[in-house]
Amino acid sequence: MSLQSSEFPAAAAAPAAHGRRALTLTRVVSLAVFAAIAAWIVLTFRDYGISNDEYVQHTYGQLLVAWYASGFTDDRAFHYINLYLYGGLFDLVAAGLEHYVPLPVYEWRHLLSASCGFVGLIGVWRLARLLGGEKAGILAVLMLAFTGMYGGAMFTHTKDVPFAAAMVWSLYFVTVCAVQFPRAPGWRSVLGLGLAIGSAFGLRVGGVFAVFYLVLAVATGMVLLRDWRLPLRLAPRIAVAAAIALAITAATWPWSMLPPTNLFKAMGAFSNFAFDMTTLFNGQEYPIDHIPPSYMPEYLAIKLPEITLLGLMAALAAVLVAGFALLRRGGALAALRHALAAHPRRVLGFLPLVLAILVPMAFAVLDDPPLYNGIRHFLFVLPPVTVLAALGLQAAWRGLSARSRVAGAGFALAALALFAFNAVSFLRMHPYEYVAYNQLVGGTAGAWGRFEGDYWSTSLREAALKLRQGVEHEGPAGRRYTVSVCAEDVQASTYLGPNFDLVEEWDDADFLLAARHVGCDGAPGLPYASVSREGIPLAAIVDMRMHRKSIVPPGVTPSEDDEGFDLAPPVATLKDGTAQVAKAKP
Numbered sequence: 001m002s003l004q005s006s007e008f009p010a011a012a013a014a015p016a017a018h019g020r021r022a023l024t025l026t027r028v029v030s031l032a033v034f035a036a037i038a039a040w041i042v043l044t045f046r047d048y049g050i051s052n053d054e055y056v057q058h059t060y061g062q063l064l065v066a067w068y069a070s071g072f073t074d075d076r077a078f079h080y081i082n083l084y085l086y087g088g089l090f091d092l093v094a095a096g097l098e099h100y101v102p103l104p105v106y107e108w109r110h111l112l113s114a115s116c117g118f119v120g121l122i123g124v125w126r127l128a129r130l131l132g133g134e135k136a137g138i139l140a141v142l143m144l145a146f147t148g149m150y151g152g153a154m155f156t157h158t159k160d161v162p163f164a165a166a167m168v169w170s171l172y173f174v175t176v177c178a179v180q181f182p183r184a185p186g187w188r189s190v191l192g193l194g195l196a197i198g199s200a201f202g203l204r205v206g207g208v209f210a211v212f213y214l215v216l217a218v219a220t221g222m223v224l225l226r227d228w229r230l231p232l233r234l235a236p237r238i239a240v241a242a243a244i245a246l247a248i249t250a251a252t253w254p255w256s257m258l259p260p261t262n263l264f265k266a267m268g269a270f271s272n273f274a275f276d277m278t279t280l281f282n283g284q285e286y287p288i289d290h291i292p293p294s295y296m297p298e299y300l301a302i303k304l305p306e307i308t309l310l311g312l313m314a315a316l317a318a319v320l321v322a323g324f325a326l327l328r329r330g331g332a333l334a335a336l337r338h339a340l341a342a343h344p345r346r347v348l349g350f351l352p353l354v355l356a357i358l359v360p361m362a363f364a365v366l367d368d369p370p371l372y373n374g375i376r377h378f379l380f381v382l383p384p385v386t387v388l389a390a391l392g393l394q395a396a397w398r399g400l401s402a403r404s405r406v407a408g409a410g411f412a413l414a415a416l417a418l419f420a421f422n423a424v425s426f427l428r429m430h431p432y433e434y435v436a437y438n439q440l441v442g443g444t445a446g447a448w449g450r451f452e453g454d455y456w457s458t459s460l461r462e463a464a465l466k467l468r469q470g471v472e473h474e475g476p477a478g479r480r481y482t483v484s485v486c487a488e489d490v491q492a493s494t495y496l497g498p499n500f501d502l503v504e505e506w507d508d509a510d511f512l513l514a515a516r517h518v519g520c521d522g523a524p525g526l527p528y529a530s531v532s533r534e535g536i537p538l539a540a541i542v543d544m545r546m547h548r549k550s551i552v553p554p555g556v557t558p559s560e561d562d563e564g565f566d567l568a569p570p571v572a573t574l575k576d577g578t579a580q581v582a583k584a585k586p
Helices: 016-047 054-069 089-100 105-132 134-145 148-155 160-180 187-201 205-224 230-252 262-272 295-303 306-327 332-342 344-366 376-403 405-428 443-447 460-471 490-496 545-549
Strands: 278-281 284-287 481-486 500-502 511-515 526-533 536-543 571-573 579-581
Touching (some): 016 134, 054 089, 105 134, 105 148, 105 160, 105 344, 134 148, 134 376, 148 405, 160 344, 160 376, 187 205, 205 230, 278 295, 295 376, 306 376, 306 405, 460 511, 460 526, 460 536
Antiparallel strands (some): 571 579
């Protein structure tokens, strides 16, 4: 569905003489953009490491499969750690299909997660196109795809990105319904709404936000349209959407319906749960249940690409300009009443988008829930934020072009240059795009040590492969080594190969693999290799053999400071750039 240009000037069509041609060209561009993103997913999904929650998440999915396979008697999934508080939609699909997909299980999970992210991008395109036309849709998709916390995270954030995809589709269908008021939504919209909200609940109890947006949209429509029977007229179709949503929730998150009051238990748990963990914010470690109120808004501000920030500022400027224009016609209250009465459909169209940005932000600030890993738990705010930014860029370009073609062209070139800068930064961080920060904190390098880094420890994949390749140049083939991992063992063992045995104690290990954000600095030993991007060390390999045997190789002078990762012994560089401790010549 598309809105009439009279209802949404941002969606105004091209001049009549070129309208059909312009639409065809923009649709071709849209298809080309999606084809390029799909190709990127297929070519790169194997590059991403295992996140440190994936093992337990996949186990949860296997337990849900076991519950179904046992005829609903094997209820281990309902007691597994705290994962029963989450919907199992993604993990159930991943575990249920793992034996039918010719891929290693974690590569399969990453491909499936990226596919969910791709579906989310389609939802962003549909929403932006609904509100601002096809060009706005293209802008929004490109901006979100090159946002590290979405385009990079969609391979490894296997619960957060699928949830964000479900939420943006929920938002789209809420908006589609709202712009049709006072008519009841069509059955396709009803089906889509039920599927989207049910999928959101099938991943997280946070799907309740989508229900809240729908309720407020109906209430606002009743007031603006002065149609007090609107809720009654909508009730039968909303009931159908609710039934679909509940069915999906029950199938993918059975604990939540046994009994249904468990949904409310999950809501309470996520507002009040806490465990012994700290999070890094502005250079300080905070317990996750004692974070500053500005935690989520500030993290969002510094994780968004600069082009998105420009779009948000442009959107704010467009609102202010429109507000001043209304004020010139009379008092503020009278002007607001006139605008609401004259353009109720426009208000109803943009209301869900505004709610999807402001309500989660207000919840994070006012309710003060335990938070960590930056904006990971609120990643679903990124799609609506990006849609608003795309609409802002489009409005700014049109407003400037109306006054001066030179000003419009200058703005477009500046925005294109900023987008190119963001795209290059995104590619240089691959496959750790989600770690990136914008220039408000001096980029990723400026944020290092002040804000969260590679909190998923996905860089251990590259570290393990470097170690595996490095030891192939040492000693006889088939020699065995012991490795200790300062993270989850599976994050390294999956890539190390058969010649490595994992041990718990560092002192028993030949090598230590450590992600640099988890407090593993200071391990005694010699640097062997590291994983870095933009000059930032994400993971380190430490050779523990010298420390364990108390042997100092010739050519290396012992020092009282001979510990930790900062000591730099002689190193040799392999052909692929891997550094390893140099051996003394006989």
